[in-house]
Amino acid sequence: MVDSGRIVDMAQQHPDSIRTLEQRAIADATRPLAQAIADAQRAAGARWIRETIGAQVPTRLQEFIDYVRDLLKHAFAGRGKQAQRTAERAAFNGAQLGARQATAIAHAIQQTVPPISVEPGQEAQQAVEAIPSAVDQDHRHALALLTTASLTAMGLAGLNSAFTRARRAVGRIATGMAVAITSAVSHAASLVARALGDGVRLLWVAEADACDACLAYAGLHIKPGGKFQGGLSLNPQRTVFITAITGPPRHPRCRCALIPWSPNWPVDGPPLPTLLRQRAHANRRP
Numbered sequence: 001m002v003d004s005g006r007i008v009d010m011a012q013q014h015p016d017s018i019r020t021l022e023q024r025a026i027a028d029a030t031r032p033l034a035q036a037i038a039d040a041q042r043a044a045g046a047r048w049i050r051e052t053i054g055a056q057v058p059t060r061l062q063e064f065i066d067y068v069r070d071l072l073k074h075a076f077a078g079r080g081k082q083a084q085r086t087a088e089r090a091a092f093n094g095a096q097l098g099a100r101q102a103t104a105i106a107h108a109i110q111q112t113v114p115p116i117s118v119e120p121g122q123e124a125q126q127a128v129e130a131i132p133s134a135v136d137q138d139h140r141h142a143l144a145l146l147t148t149a150s151l152t153a154m155g156l157a158g159l160n161s162a163f164t165r166a167r168r169a170v171g172r173i174a175t176g177m178a179v180a181i182t183s184a185v186s187h188a189a190s191l192v193a194r195a196l197g198d199g200v201r202l203l204w205v206a207e208a209d210a211c212d213a214c215l216a217y218a219g220l221h222i223k224p225g226g227k228f229q230g231g232l233s234l235n236p237q238r239t240v241f242i243t244a245i246t247g248p249p250r251h252p253r254c255r256c257a258l259i260p261w262s263p264n265w266p267v268d269g270p271p272l273p274t275l276l277r278q279r280a281h282a283n284r285r286p
């Protein structure tokens, strides 16, 4: 019989694999827009310097603003959709990873996993679909900062603040991707648990350096299709996430994971939920 400590060791590798996938995918998805914004800012800054020799602001300020707005429009053109497509692929890879991880756990406890068709699930899909409009919003906010009044008052700092605002879109893509991937990983684990049959549950594995909220979920379990209750935290003064959820992520950049588990599966040593809880408490940062 397999030792429950070994299963927990295996499961606690899952967050690292999720993080690696996430970081690679986010770098791929954000690079085109980040580069385009940086190029636009460089061009705008160069023209600003040329046109402000002996002046506070460019003499033909509205013309300058139109030029910068065009640069930004060009930088943003098609980027939301592009990021959405990258995120879609990443979510699919996340689902594959989740299915592999859950299957490996089941195999380690000598359970046979019937073939399943893996898909990222609704939450991942929603996170992916929200990316273009989030990008668009930051784009519009950046454009709105480019006014004759703001550039007259703030000068070059005003110009730069529009680009800082534009760069928020990069962060929004990253967040959307992270949520999509972790959700897809969880969803695939739930598909595996379901395929394993009646009585098989989903057990929460907190990542090693998880926050107090996530640590409170370690070792809790639900039926596939059920929900973990909201509002948990090891620090009751800071219960921030109040909604019930089907699984990780508890928050963006949460890399907790779910594993299939049944109280009827034979393992040596303490039950998996107990072990996961103990380790979460041991890992808590002071």
Ligand SMILES: [Zn+2]
Residues within 6 Å of the ligand: 206, 207, 210, 211, 214, 248, 249, 250, 251, 254, 255, 256
């Ligand atoms: Zn977490």
